[in-house]
Amino acid sequence: MNSKSWKNIAFVLALCGLSTLPGVAQNFDTSATGTVKGPYFVRQLFTANFDANSGIGRAASLTGIMTFDGVKNYSFSGQITDTQAGSSAAAYTVSGTYAVSASGLIQLTNPIDTTDIVYGGVGALGPSAIVGSSTEGLNSDIFIAIPAASGATNSTVTGTYNAGFIDFLQGNVSQVRDGYFTLTSNGSGSFGTVAVKGVMANQNSTLTTQSLSGVSYSIANGNGSGTLTFPTASAPLTTLVSGQKTLYVSTDGSLLIGGSPSGFDLVVATKAATGAVSNSTFSGTYYSAALENDASGSTGTTNSIDSYYGSVLGLGEGDGVTHQRLVYFDSSSAFDSTISVPETFNGGAVYNDGSFQNMLGVNGQALLQVGTTTFYSLRINLQAKSTTASGVFINPLGVLNAASYAPITNSAAPGEFVSIFGSGLASGVFTPSSLPLPTKLGGVQVMVNGRLAPLSYVGPTQINILVPYATSEQFVTFQVINNGIGSNQVTLYQNLSAPGVFTGAPSGVGMAAVLHANYAPVTQSSPAKVGETVLLYLTGLGSVTPALNDGTAAPSNPLSNVDESIGVDLYDQNGNDVNASSLPFSGLAPGFAGLYQINFTIPPGLASGPTFLGVGTQDAYTSEGVLYVSSSTSASTQTPGRSSARLALKKTGPRSHDSRRRAF
Numbered sequence: 001m002n003s004k005s006w007k008n009i010a011f012v013l014a015l016c017g018l019s020t021l022p023g024v025a026q027n028f029d030t031s032a033t034g035t036v037k038g039p040y041f042v043r044q045l046f047t048a049n050f051d052a053n054s055g056i057g058r059a060a061s062l063t064g065i066m067t068f069d070g071v072k073n074y075s076f077s078g079q080i081t082d083t084q085a086g087s088s089a090a091a092y093t094v095s096g097t098y099a100v101s102a103s104g105l106i107q108l109t110n111p112i113d114t115t116d117i118v119y120g121g122v123g124a125l126g127p128s129a130i131v132g133s134s135t136e137g138l139n140s141d142i143f144i145a146i147p148a149a150s151g152a153t154n155s156t157v158t159g160t161y162n163a164g165f166i167d168f169l170q171g172n173v174s175q176v177r178d179g180y181f182t183l184t185s186n187g188s189g190s191f192g193t194v195a196v197k198g199v200m201a202n203q204n205s206t207l208t209t210q211s212l213s214g215v216s217y218s219i220a221n222g223n224g225s226g227t228l229t230f231p232t233a234s235a236p237l238t239t240l241v242s243g244q245k246t247l248y249v250s251t252d253g254s255l256l257i258g259g260s261p262s263g264f265d266l267v268v269a270t271k272a273a274t275g276a277v278s279n280s281t282f283s284g285t286y287y288s289a290a291l292e293n294d295a296s297g298s299t300g301t302t303n304s305i306d307s308y309y310g311s312v313l314g315l316g317e318g319d320g321v322t323h324q325r326l327v328y329f330d331s332s333s334a335f336d337s338t339i340s341v342p343e344t345f346n347g348g349a350v351y352n353d354g355s356f357q358n359m360l361g362v363n364g365q366a367l368l369q370v371g372t373t374t375f376y377s378l379r380i381n382l383q384a385k386s387t388t389a390s391g392v393f394i395n396p397l398g399v400l401n402a403a404s405y406a407p408i409t410n411s412a413a414p415g416e417f418v419s420i421f422g423s424g425l426a427s428g429v430f431t432p433s434s435l436p437l438p439t440k441l442g443g444v445q446v447m448v449n450g451r452l453a454p455l456s457y458v459g460p461t462q463i464n465i466l467v468p469y470a471t472s473e474q475f476v477t478f479q480v481i482n483n484g485i486g487s488n489q490v491t492l493y494q495n496l497s498a499p500g501v502f503t504g505a506p507s508g509v510g511m512a513a514v515l516h517a518n519y520a521p522v523t524q525s526s527p528a529k530v531g532e533t534v535l536l537y538l539t540g541l542g543s544v545t546p547a548l549n550d551g552t553a554a555p556s557n558p559l560s561n562v563d564e565s566i567g568v569d570l571y572d573q574n575g576n577d578v579n580a581s582s583l584p585f586s587g588l589a590p591g592f593a594g595l596y597q598i599n600f601t602i603p604p605g606l607a608s609g610p611t612f613l614g615v616g617t618q619d620a621y622t623s624e625g626v627l628y629v630s631s632s633t634s635a636s637t638q639t640p641g642r643s644s645a646r647l648a649l650k651k652t653g654p655r656s657h658d659s660r661r662r663a664f
Contacts, residue, residue, distance in 0.1 A: 026449050026473035029101035029491040030072070036100050036128055037070035039148040041225065041248035042078070043257045045266045045291055046112045046141040047168065047305060050329040054293065054303035058084045059171030059264045060112050063246050064092070066145055072097050076111050081262050083171045089261045101491055103396035103408050104287065104384050110134050110141075118143045119325065120309045121287025121409070123382025125270070125365050126250040131289040131380045133309040135327045135334040140307040142266060142291035144257050144380060146250035149224030156219060156253050160184045160272040162350065162359035163256070164370040165198075165241060166291060166378035167265035173303045176201045176293050178378055179240045180357045180370045183215070183256075183269055191215040194230075197357075198240045198370075201295050201303075205374045210240050217247055224249040228258055228267070241267075254362060266291075268380055270361035270368055273349035281364035282343050283316035285397045285407050286381040288324070296374040305329040308337075312381055313400070313407040314364075318344045319509050321624070323410040336495060336620035338406040340509045343367070384408075392480055392487040394422040399478055399490050402464055403539045404500030404624055411495035411620070412467055412476040416540040417456065417594055420446065420463045422487065425480050430458040437466065437551030437593050443483040449473055454551030454593065466594040468550045469543060497542035497564050497617040501625040512613050512625030513537040524610075527628040528602045533584060536598045538615060541566065544588055554588030554595075561587040568600045569614035570627065577614065578605050602629055 042064055049057025064078010073095065080092035096109025100122060110116035116139055120132020130145040149156060161183040169175040179198020183191045193213045199205045212230055219226040226247045233242035245267060247258040256269040273281065288311055294304040310324040320343040327334040344351065349360040352372060356379075359368045364383065371377035387396055397408050398421030405419075412418060430442030437454035439445060446453045446465045457464040463480060476494045480487040502513040514522040515535040528534045544560040554560045568580035580600035589597035598615070608631045614623035 026475045026477060028099055028107060028475060029103075029105075029477070029489070030099040031102050032100040032104065033072060033098070034070045036068050036098065036106070036122060036130070038068060039223070040066045040068065040130070040145040041148055041250075041257065042066045042076065042111070042143070042145045043246075043248070043259050043266055044112060044141060044143045045166070045168075045259070045264060046139060047291070048113070048139045050305065052330070053301045054173055054305045054329045056168065056171055056173050056305070058082070059168055060084070061259055061264050062092070062112055063259065063261055065148065066111070068098060072099060074098055074108065079261060080112070081264070082112075087262070101396075102387075102488065103490060105409065106130055106132060108132075110139070112141070113137070113139055120289055121311065121382070121384060123287055123366070124385045125252070125254045125361070125382055127252055129250060129255055129382055131287055131309070131382055133289045133291070133307045135307065135309060135325045138332050140291060140305050140327065140329055142289050142307060142378065142380070144266070144268060144289070146248060146255050146257055149249050149251045149253070151222055152219050152224035152249055153222075154189045154217070154219050155187045156224065156249055157185045157217060157256065158187045158253065161256060161269035162272050162361065162368060163267060163269035164357070164359065164368045164378050165265055165267040166370075166376060167241070167263065169236070169264070171264050173293060173305065174201055175237065176295065176303075176376045177240055178370050178376045180359065180368070182272070185217070189216055189218055191217060196240045197372075199372060199374075199376070200238070200240065201293075201374075201376070202237060205295060207372055208240065212241070219247070219249060224251070228256075254365070266378060268368060268378065270359070270366040273360050273362050273364065277345050277349040277360060277364075279318040279344060279346050280316040281349075282314040282320065282345055282360060282367065283364065284314055284386065285384040286312040286314060286367060287384055287409075288312055288322075288379060288381045290377055290379040292371070292375065292377040294375050301330075309409065311384070311407040311409040312367075313405055314343065315509070318342055318346065321405045321407060321509070323406045325409060336406075336411055336498060338401070338404050338410060338500070338620070338622040338624065340624040388423075389488070390424070392422075392424045392482045392485050394420055394425075394478060394480055394487050394490045396488070396490050398422055399492055401498060401500040401540060403502045404622055406498070406500060406622070408492065411493045411498050412471075413495055413498035413540045413542050414467055414469045414471045415542060415544070415594060416467045416498050416500075418465055418467055418478075420465065420478060420480065421461060422480070423461060424482065425463050425487070426458045426460050426482055428460070432456065435551070435553045435593050436549065439551070445481040447479045447481065449477055456594070466551055469547065495619045497619045498540035499538055499615045499617055499620055499622045500540050501536065501538045501613060501615060501622060503625045509624055510626060512627050514613075514627055522628060524628045527608070527630040529630045529632050530602050530604050530606070531633045533582075533599055533601045536568070536600065536613070536615075537589065538596050538598065539594070540620075541586065541596045541617065548588070551593050553593055554590050556590035559585065559587050559590065561585075562596065564617045564619070566598060567616040568598060569616070569623070570603065570606055570629070571612040571614065571623070578603050607631060
């Protein structure tokens with residue numbers, strides 16, 4: 001690049017912060033396994049054996065008590081309803097193993113299919129409630145467990161709860177329904193009259209309100225278990241919710257879970273927020289899980305079941321950066337999906353955004369989201385536990401993609417810029433003066449799976465690093481060494497790629513870092529035109545050819561090309577995605593260390609104005625940045641890169657999994 005290009009690309013560098021100890025075993029971190037111990041109430045809703053239209057070949061529900069030993073084993077005793085074994089509830093016992101990391105990530109043997117694993121997180125409510133899903137196999141499910149409440153009575157359930165549910169009635173996807181309601185307890189067994197709102201696939205997915213009188217509950221066993229009773233429906237196919245459910249209350253009374261012992265539903269209720277609520281109330285990291293069905297037909301099938309576990313980073317500004325480890329019914333290959341959606345609570349703790357009913361729990365510690373259209377969904381978000389410590393300390397929830405701020409459940413990739421947050425990380429602020437990026441700066445080093453990482457920024461509360469290209473293990477462990485003093489270790493999952501687009505805001509939300517061919521920024525006043533080839537800057541695209549030493553400047557001849565196949569989508573104002581018409585180059589930006597560049601051509605079919613920008617690899621997808629485009633055409637301009645386009649083998653964006661998008 002010439003000196004002019006270096007000068008005009010400086011804004012990109014500002015966005016991403018570019019301005020010896022023994023190695024560690026690359027295994028799942030089990031250091032916090034002891035924090036999950038004792039009896040937990042469990043409800044799991046499970047689907048499997050799908051046909052081509054997402055018809056459910058096997059449906060199952062699990063209800064009972066899972067006892068964790070605080071070391072690595074659990075035992076479950078309760079009942080299961082499984083269409084594979086008939087339609088009646090039956091006694092069921094099973095045992096398995098589990099592990100919990102310092103950040104609260106959890107893995108446990110799937111109690112319904114012991115060949116599978118439930119992945120999830122441990123939240124602060126409950127306390128230590130668990131949400132998760134089995135995303136790496138052929139099942140789609142949702143799992144929730146809450147600590148059993150010793151000595152609980154009806155008076156333990158007090159005040160107001162916001163509730164959501166999903167129900168695959170009779171194990172049939174064509175009879176899926178979801179909805180939401182408010183429960184106000186009198187403390188002695190009555191919820192009174194309850195207005196339930198929801199949609200039913202066999203009733204044209206029309207949002208319906210049904211008033212149910214005499215809703216009651218009973219907590220009679222001393223351990224927090226009991227029943228939740230709705231009126232018995234004379235016409236169950238047209239009733240949103242009916243009959244008696246098993247009900248569990250958590251130790252702290254903040255969470256209620258349950259479902260029909262012989263049905264395929266899940267009911268979750270969180271203590272409603274009280275007092276003033278604002279966008280700042282939704283802040284911090286939340287562990288998430290969901291089971292969903294898209295019945296709109298937009299995916300090319302009548303139904304499309306998916307499930308995910310993941311996390312949401314609440315920014316406290318009306319925004320959330322959502323990561324989902326997502327798997328669809330027709331694929332055993334899960335992928336990482338990162339998207340930014342508005343989470344606006346200035347108007348109160350409950351609001352409907354047109355796609356979801358959003359219900360913020362007490363002190364912002366939980367968020368329930370229920371689909372209100374043809375996208376049937378129950379999403380459970382529980383705020384993770386916060387941790388502080390003295391000395392050199394990495395926040396266990398504070399290892400993020402430096403561009404997108406994809407939170408803790410997102411995988412790390414070789415060559416990715418990662419931001420590490422904590423305290424006591426450095427004695428001051430230090431930046432490198434030249435390339436290659438150093439592996440020691442201001443007396444600070446960062447170990448990644450025992451390898452020294454290149455440093456692009458070092459400060460007392462934040463360090464930006466490049467993950468070494470040799471990182472190929474299943475897990476990635478980070479440790480900061482500040483003048484010889486080692487921090488705690490934080491472990492993430494690893495993937496071949498983890499794309500994140502640099503934007504005008506440090507949190508991955510806002511205008512994408514895109515340049516015209518003359519290296520001038522693409523802005524609202526200088527939009528990209530149809531037919532124009534522009535330059536996008538991002539991180540996390542993985543290995544390149546020819547390979548480079550960590551932290552060195554990328555060459556211009558030959559160009560260093562990304563090994564994975566790449567796809568770029570632009571979204572119109574109706575949320576429909578349009579493929580970039582060509583990608584002449586995807587690789588490392590010449591002259592820079594670790595900065596990826598994609599050259600792509602603006603396709604026709606977009607209205608003038610802002611559009612969301614999506615980037616997909618074979619492993620992951622991200623759609624956070626905004627690009628301004630003009631529908632007027634531009635003559636094609638030569639830009640650095642290859643002479644032919646490289647198309648994605650697997651473009652993960654077309655299903656438009658989350659239709660909620662920020663208003664332009």
